[in-house]
Amino acid sequence: MSVYRTLATNLTDVDCLKKALGRVExxxxxxxxxxxxxxxxxxEGYEGKARKQTANLVIARAEVGPSSNDIxxxxxxxxxxxxxxSDFDRHFHNDKWLxxxxxxxxxxxxxxxxxxxxxxxxxxxxxxxQGKIHLTFQQV
Amino acid sequence: xxxxxKAVIDEKGVVSLDLEGFHGKGCKAVADAFNTLGRVxxxxxxxxxxxxxxxxxxxxSH
Numbered sequence: 001m002s003v004y005r006t007l008a009t010n011l012t013d014v015d016c017l018k019k020a021l022g023r024v025e026x027x028x029x030x031x032x033x034x035x036x037x038x039x040x041x042x043x044e045g046y047e048g049k050a051r052k053q054t055a056n057l058v059i060a061r062a063e064v065g066p067s068s069n070d071i072x073x074x075x076x077x078x079x080x081x082x083x084x085x086s087d088f089d090r091h092f093h094n095d096k097w098l099x100x101x102x103x104x105x106x107x108x109x110x111x112x113x114x115x116x117x118x119x120x121x122x123x124x125x126x127x128x129x130q131g132k133i134h135l136t137f138q139q140v
Numbered sequence: 141x142x143x144x145x146k147a148v149i150d151e152k153g154v155v156s157l158d159l160e161g162f163h164g165k166g167c168k169a170v171a172d173a174f175n176t177l178g179r180v181x182x183x184x185x186x187x188x189x190x191x192x193x194x195x196x197x198x199x200x201s202h
Contacts, residue, residue, distance in 0.1 A: 009153040010178040102153025109177050110147050110155065116173065121145055137145040 009106045011081040016108035017057065017073065024101045027065035027092050034059055043070035043084060053084050064089060107133055145170070154181075 011017050014036065021034045040054035046067050055072020064071055069086040071093065076082055083101075085093050114121040114137045121137035128134070143161040150156075155177055159167055168185075 009155060012176070012178075099152045103149050103151060106149045106153045106155050106177060110149070110174070113174050113176060114145060124144075131151045133147075133149040135147045135149070137147070139143055 009102050009109070011073070011102070011105055012079045013105075013109055013112070014057070014075075014081070016105055016112060017081055019108045020101055020104035021057070021059065021073075023104050024097070026063075027068070028063070030063075032059045032063050040074055043072045045069045045086070046088070055084050057081065065092070103133060107135065110135060110137075 018034045018036065022031050024032075026032055035058040037056050037058065040056050041058065042050040043053045043055055043058065044061055045051050046061060046069050051069070053072065053074075055070075055074045057073040059071040061068045061070045068089050071086075071089060072084040073081040074084055083093075083098060111123060114123075120140050122140050124136045124138040126133065126135050144159075146158040146160070148156045155174075157171065157174060159171055162170060171183075
């Protein structure tokens with residue numbers, strides 16, 4: 001028997017989300033250092049002042065780019081992380097950027113889960129075709 | 141037939157999984173392990189064509 005299943009990705013695994021944030025494209029072209037806080041901390045605006053928005057994962061404004069504000073991800077009661085991005089920074093970090101982040105997150109989560117599934121699966125092949133990531137896993 | 145998991149992740153992070161070469165309930169157990177990814181929007185059980193666990197390839201859109 002085989003199974004074909006489709007899943008809509010939720011950002012719930014903080015380790016996978018941090019890895020995805022380290023891979024996603026950035027304005028500066030440099031990978032981000034993501035700060036993790038057990039309790040949400042206020043985000044800072046471009047002028048260095050604390051904003052009312054808080055987040056568990058923070059990308060400092062200096063890393064985001066010139067004149068940028070902190071970018072954050074806040075863990076909700078359902079365990080899902082929601083992005084907190086200022087209007088200014090949404091010009092670059094827009095819906096398409098968030099979609100790509102979700103795609104990278106899904107890849108990280110798949111690889112992590114496949115190792116645990118059954119007796120352990122590892123990536124046999126990876127290719128990108130017309131924007132879609134194709135992975136094949138085989139048992140070690 | 142070797143057990144393989146094939147995954148396609150689209151541009152929005154929606155994942156399509158295709159498990160091949162598994163037998164009986166073990167197949168679903170492996171598939172269920174991936175439920176931590178998110179909400180399952182579609183599932184299809186494909187019957188094996190022979191004792192070796194062969195299966196057909198089915199394309200599904202969500």
